[in-house]
Amino acid sequence: MAKQDKESFVTEITPRSQDFSRWYLDVVRRAELADYSPVKGCMVIRPYGYAIWELIQQAFDKEFKRTGHQNAYFPLFIPESLLTKEAEHVEGFAPQVAYVTHGGGEELEEKLVVRPTSEAIFGTMYAKWIQSWRDLPILLNQWANVVRWEKVTRPFLRTTEFLWQEGHTAHETAEEAETETRMILDLYSSLSHRVLAMPVVKGQKSESEKFAGALRTYSIEALMGDGRALQAGTSHNLGQNFAKAFEIKFQARDKSVQHVWGTSWGVSTRLVGGIIMTHGDDSGLVLPPAVAPHQVVIIPIGRENWRETVLPRAKEIQAELVAAGIRVTLDERDERPGWKFSEWELRGVPIRLEIGLKDIEKAHVMIARRDTREKMSLPMDGVAPRLRELLDDIQQNLLNRALAFREEHTQRASTYDEFKAAMDGRPGFVISPWCGSADCEAQIKTETQATIRNMPIDGQSPGGTCVHCDKPAVAEAWFAKSY
Amino acid sequence: MAKQDKESFVTEITPRSQDFSRWYLDVVRRAELADYSPVKGCMVIRPYGYAIWELIQQAFDKEFKRTGHQNAYFPLFIPESLLTKEAEHVEGFAPQVAYVTHGGGEELEEKLVVRPTSEAIFGTMYAKWIQSWRDLPILLNQWANVVRWEKVTRPFLRTTEFLWQEGHTAHETAEEAETETRMILDLYSSLSHRVLAMPVVKGQKSESEKFAGALRTYSIEALMGDGRALQAGTSHNLGQNFAKAFEIKFQARDKSVQHVWGTSWGVSTRLVGGIIMTHGDDSGLVLPPAVAPHQVVIIPIGRENWRETVLPRAKEIQAELVAAGIRVTLDERDERPGWKFSEWELRGVPIRLEIGLKDIEKAHVMIARRDTREKMSLPMDGVAPRLRELLDDIQQNLLNRALAFREEHTQRASTYDEFKAAMDGRPGFVISPWCGSADCEAQIKTETQATIRNMPIDGQSPGGTCVHCDKPAVAEAWFAKSY
Numbered sequence: 001m002a003k004q005d006k007e008s009f010v011t012e013i014t015p016r017s018q019d020f021s022r023w024y025l026d027v028v029r030r031a032e033l034a035d036y037s038p039v040k041g042c043m044v045i046r047p048y049g050y051a052i053w054e055l056i057q058q059a060f061d062k063e064f065k066r067t068g069h070q071n072a073y074f075p076l077f078i079p080e081s082l083l084t085k086e087a088e089h090v091e092g093f094a095p096q097v098a099y100v101t102h103g104g105g106e107e108l109e110e111k112l113v114v115r116p117t118s119e120a121i122f123g124t125m126y127a128k129w130i131q132s133w134r135d136l137p138i139l140l141n142q143w144a145n146v147v148r149w150e151k152v153t154r155p156f157l158r159t160t161e162f163l164w165q166e167g168h169t170a171h172e173t174a175e176e177a178e179t180e181t182r183m184i185l186d187l188y189s190s191l192s193h194r195v196l197a198m199p200v201v202k203g204q205k206s207e208s209e210k211f212a213g214a215l216r217t218y219s220i221e222a223l224m225g226d227g228r229a230l231q232a233g234t235s236h237n238l239g240q241n242f243a244k245a246f247e248i249k250f251q252a253r254d255k256s257v258q259h260v261w262g263t264s265w266g267v268s269t270r271l272v273g274g275i276i277m278t279h280g281d282d283s284g285l286v287l288p289p290a291v292a293p294h295q296v297v298i299i300p301i302g303r304e305n306w307r308e309t310v311l312p313r314a315k316e317i318q319a320e321l322v323a324a325g326i327r328v329t330l331d332e333r334d335e336r337p338g339w340k341f342s343e344w345e346l347r348g349v350p351i352r353l354e355i356g357l358k359d360i361e362k363a364h365v366m367i368a369r370r371d372t373r374e375k376m377s378l379p380m381d382g383v384a385p386r387l388r389e390l391l392d393d394i395q396q397n398l399l400n401r402a403l404a405f406r407e408e409h410t411q412r413a414s415t416y417d418e419f420k421a422a423m424d425g426r427p428g429f430v431i432s433p434w435c436g437s438a439d440c441e442a443q444i445k446t447e448t449q450a451t452i453r454n455m456p457i458d459g460q461s462p463g464g465t466c467v468h469c470d471k472p473a474v475a476e477a478w479f480a481k482s483y
Numbered sequence: 484m485a486k487q488d489k490e491s492f493v494t495e496i497t498p499r500s501q502d503f504s505r506w507y508l509d510v511v512r513r514a515e516l517a518d519y520s521p522v523k524g525c526m527v528i529r530p531y532g533y534a535i536w537e538l539i540q541q542a543f544d545k546e547f548k549r550t551g552h553q554n555a556y557f558p559l560f561i562p563e564s565l566l567t568k569e570a571e572h573v574e575g576f577a578p579q580v581a582y583v584t585h586g587g588g589e590e591l592e593e594k595l596v597v598r599p600t601s602e603a604i605f606g607t608m609y610a611k612w613i614q615s616w617r618d619l620p621i622l623l624n625q626w627a628n629v630v631r632w633e634k635v636t637r638p639f640l641r642t643t644e645f646l647w648q649e650g651h652t653a654h655e656t657a658e659e660a661e662t663e664t665r666m667i668l669d670l671y672s673s674l675s676h677r678v679l680a681m682p683v684v685k686g687q688k689s690e691s692e693k694f695a696g697a698l699r700t701y702s703i704e705a706l707m708g709d710g711r712a713l714q715a716g717t718s719h720n721l722g723q724n725f726a727k728a729f730e731i732k733f734q735a736r737d738k739s740v741q742h743v744w745g746t747s748w749g750v751s752t753r754l755v756g757g758i759i760m761t762h763g764d765d766s767g768l769v770l771p772p773a774v775a776p777h778q779v780v781i782i783p784i785g786r787e788n789w790r791e792t793v794l795p796r797a798k799e800i801q802a803e804l805v806a807a808g809i810r811v812t813l814d815e816r817d818e819r820p821g822w823k824f825s826e827w828e829l830r831g832v833p834i835r836l837e838i839g840l841k842d843i844e845k846a847h848v849m850i851a852r853r854d855t856r857e858k859m860s861l862p863m864d865g866v867a868p869r870l871r872e873l874l875d876d877i878q879q880n881l882l883n884r885a886l887a888f889r890e891e892h893t894q895r896a897s898t899y900d901e902f903k904a905a906m907d908g909r910p911g912f913v914i915s916p917w918c919g920s921a922d923c924e925a926q927i928k929t930e931t932q933a934t935i936r937n938m939p940i941d942g943q944s945p946g947g948t949c950v951h952c953d954k955p956a957v958a959e960a961w962f963a964k965s966y
Binding site for chain 2: 035037038039042043044045046047050051053054070071072073074075076077078079082094095096097098099100101102103104105112114121124125128129140144145147149150151160161163
């Protein structure tokens with residue numbers, strides 16, 4: 001980042017309240033999270049953005065493994081004939097697909113699809129590997145890139161190529177598949193809360209929003225700072241649809257031949273976008289400590305000779321924090337402290353630790369929290385455990401703040417007039433009774449831009465009539481405008 | 484894996500001495516490391532193979548980060564016009580490239596290349612990011628999939644799609660770039676020895692074997708169990724070739740405008756193949772503990788009621804080993820111990836720990852080493868630290884064994900008759916003086932199938948004449964037949 005004075009630096013970010021969408025793009029670019037590439041719709045994830053993704057990956061991967069899943073890697077290319085085996089699946093994905101037609105200087109006999117998702121190739125291999133109920137369940141996951149041709153793209157939120165994990169499992173019974181689908185949904189939800197400090201609503205998608213080829217799709221939906229919802233993860237019960245299309249059969253305990261029951265589920269680099277839009281403010285990014293590449297930045301303060309007078313003590317503190325398992329960076333650059341402050345604010349580092357000559361004399365350091373901007377003085381002695389506590393507190397505070405925001409931006413509407421007023425006014429979630437008809441759902445979308453994000457799982461009928469028509473309601477749907 | 488008796492199980496692996504190539508494929512398939520996919524030339528990396536790759540990744544990634552590199556992610560697709568900017572580069576890669584011609588239901592205006600390597604896209608972004616010497620060095624790495632159209636493929640060793648890491652760096656001076664190139668070569672070498680227990684020869688490639696577009700290519704070359712060499716990693720000094728092609732310029736300290744000096748370097752899933760062919764034997768895989776997904780397998784021995792009598796104590800030992808940081812699995816399946824023994828031998832688990840009723844009475848366990856097949860009895864008390872030592876010993880023993888094998892299979896030849904006799908007889912490395920002519924190199928390859936793997940870095944001229952012609956020798960070249 002070229003040297004600039006603090007003022008010009010800060011004004012380069014559009015205020016959130018003025019234009020949320022431009023604010024988002026400014027933060028992504030100025031915090032060096034990602035950059036546009038010469039390939040239409042594809043971004044470059046820069047080191048700082050990728051480091052956040054690595055921390056997300058580690059947290060999720062650990063939970064997948066703890067719950068018995070194993071990682072594997074399946075091919076990028078899928079022969080077109082495999083993709084077309086499941087009718088709904090191909091219908092859903094065909095318009096978004098990229099085709100490889102030439103390889104090694106020759107035109108290919110069969111076009112290859114660049115995977116938009118990998119049910120077809122997992123299904124093909126599962127058919128080969130599974131013979132008996134003893135081979136079940138198969139619980140695999142892969143971390144991979146996928147490609148979906150997109151007309152309108154936005155870094156992290158919607159790009160032609162993106163990184164994700166996709167779990168694909170095969171089970172003996174319908175019950176087991178449903179249990180797996182929901183267990184993963186719970187896992188996604190708890191990781192979003194605990195690691196990303198991003199509250200999510202768990203629920204089931206409507207028929208028109210479910211995954212192409214699934215029996216049922218569940219999702220977690222977060223609420224961004226502009227009141228729009230973000231689908232942050234999905235877990236699909238595939239039933240026997242893919243098993244029938246790909247002939248994934250097994251000999252059951254009773255010797256009969258059965259089709260397996262499948263699930264698939266994924267979260268992607270979109271989560272990085274979710275973190276930005278849940279916590280960020282006019283000064284830039286605000287990172288939850290659990291996914292902050294640097295949890296603490298140490299900034300030495302002083303006159304010309306700070307390298308001699310302050311830096312040695314700053315390095316000792318750095319070593320102490322490293323030893324305590326805190327991710328810390330020490331900013332030794334020849335820049336004014338004020339410039340450094342705003343750069344690290346922009347980058348969302350949870351805690352700034354300032355140390356100058358006077359601090360050393362008093363055996364204190366100055367601390368500034370990124371979330372509350374609170375400043376405090378702490379004794380150098382025992383600073384590592386104190387910062388550890390502070391990081392936990394920041395993590396919790398960010399979650400609480402986001403929960404409170406969602407609370408404020410969630411309303412109920414039982415009439416269509418109330419519904420429209422809510423959607424026109426302060427945006428957010430609007431919970432309304434719905435008749436279950438796709439037509440009603442489509443009309444609401446046309447008229448208000450709001451879609452059903454999801455509905456409570458195993459929810460009782462709410463009674464009363466649909467918010468849009470006069471038919472009896474079958475579910476309480478969570479509506480929102482969404483990304 | 485379906486239940487089978489021990490005999491049929493073992494005979495399904497072709498003996499190494501009978502047909503090394505079939506032995507390799509048998510091990511890959513039977514140890515469930517990888518499987519063929521319906522996509523020509525692409526494999527599925529199964530969980531056991533992928534777990535080995537994850538351990539390799541972790542070890543390498545840690546060293547990259549320790550030496551100041553950061554991870555990032557660049558797009559899979561490269562517009563054709565970018566690939567063609569560096570003349571030698573495109574000439575080298577064009578025949579191997581896969582093209583995306585259609586996306587989102589339309590023919591693309593410009594064909595996209597599926598990355599065979601990413602110099603072109605890193606170069607394009609570096610040109611955008613680098614303005615001043617203050618922006619240098621840039622030290623990036625990515626873990627990614629790449630695609631090179633291959634006519635003949637073999638799991639892990641040569642596949643159309645493979646996984647790798649590719650480092651791309653930009654520097655202020657030629658010296659810095661050379662230092663980086665060699666530092667990475669040293670790092671690759673030391674990780675190969677220390678983690679993979681796979682000795683490698685470090686050296687410089689000949690002009691005809693260097694990377695398309697590089698100034699100089701260095702490589703590490705390992706010797707497989709059949710006496711063929713395997714190029715296990717390469718580190719390229721790109722000079723200013725890509726900087727000139729992509730206009731990556733910076734304002735130097737003296738205010739002049741200069742092109743940066745570049746490097747790139749990579750290792751791939753090929754390393755998994757290297758491990759198999761360095762250490763494996765007629766019973767299957769032999770894994771160095773550092774990359775073994777399970778370092779110890781516990782097998783309870785006993786009559787029908789072993790679940791009541793032996794299993795509880797086995798689980799306690801498992802917990803002890805886990806607590807000591809050992810990767811351990813407990814085989815609770817309802818199979819005969821002998822069947823389990825051969826399966827875990829096939830899978831190359833370094834240590835088998837057997838525990839039966841009598842062992843419990845004596846407070847002992849039986850240990851079998853996979854590398855030496857040595858069996859020994861160990862007191863239960865303090866078994867974890869003892870196994871830790873044993874794992875270190877196995878790791879060291881595998882390296883020593885491989886070093887001794889290479890020693891035995893490395894010869895010197897100063898005349899062409901000696902050279903041909905060496906290449907026809909016991910295969911391995913043959914070190915011979917070479918005149919530096921590409922014609923000589925090509926003729927030797929045609930006549931003997933042997934290629935120059937690499938040459939000592941900064942080597943003195945060996946004196947004498949070329950092993951093939953009468954011209955003065957300029958280098959001592961390491962020849963071998965190779966993968």
